[in-house]
Amino acid sequence: MAEFFLPLQTRKTSNPEKNDKMPEKKNVLPQLHLELIPMRLVIHNMLTCNVKTCQTNNFPLKIVASAIDYVESEYNHEYIVNLLPKLEWNALVEAAKDVNANIPSTFPENPSEEFLRNLYKLLHNVHIIEGSLKCPNCHRQFPITRGIPNMLLNENEI
Numbered sequence: 001m002a003e004f005f006l007p008l009q010t011r012k013t014s015n016p017e018k019n020d021k022m023p024e025k026k027n028v029l030p031q032l033h034l035e036l037i038p039m040r041l042v043i044h045n046m047l048t049c050n051v052k053t054c055q056t057n058n059f060p061l062k063i064v065a066s067a068i069d070y071v072e073s074e075y076n077h078e079y080i081v082n083l084l085p086k087l088e089w090n091a092l093v094e095a096a097k098d099v100n101a102n103i104p105s106t107f108p109e110n111p112s113e114e115f116l117r118n119l120y121k122l123l124h125n126v127h128i129i130e131g132s133l134k135c136p137n138c139h140r141q142f143p144i145t146r147g148i149p150n151m152l153l154n155e156n157e158i
């Protein structure tokens with residue numbers, strides 16, 4: 001039986017995204033740029049080290065988090081179903097460890113709705129607020145400040 005463990009506590013925070021005036025987000029994938037802030041695991045799953053000389057083993061970036069927030073949001077089944085084929089599961093397993101969550105090492109053949117709901121929480125509701133992303137190859141660290149990862153390179157890295 002696959003286990004899915006989210007030890008993170010729900011914390012009430014003022015979340016500007018929950019503003020009712022915001023248009024409802026549908027078909028999330030084409031709008032992923034809107035999801036960049038704050039730093040979520042769904043974004044982490046797509047980030048590689050972009051230093052020019054760093055071409056192999058540059059994924060997944062290790063999450064070194066000093067502040068993690070958990071912000072409840074309404075489950076979006078379509079979001080998860082659309083995302084599944086694009087998800088790098090092994091990278092997510094590593095990312096989950098980095099944020100003290102635990103997911104099965106392989107994706108279950110017939111995931112239950114509960115599993116998908118937990119997956120949604122992990123991908124979307126966990127926000128890395130402070131810390132850094134570290135390249136497993138060149139060890140370059142990309143800082144995360146107030147939920148925003150800074151992937152900008154120095155001139156000698158381009």
Ligand SMILES: [Zn+2]
Pocket residue numbers: 049050051054058135136137138139140
């Ligand atoms: Zn690198």
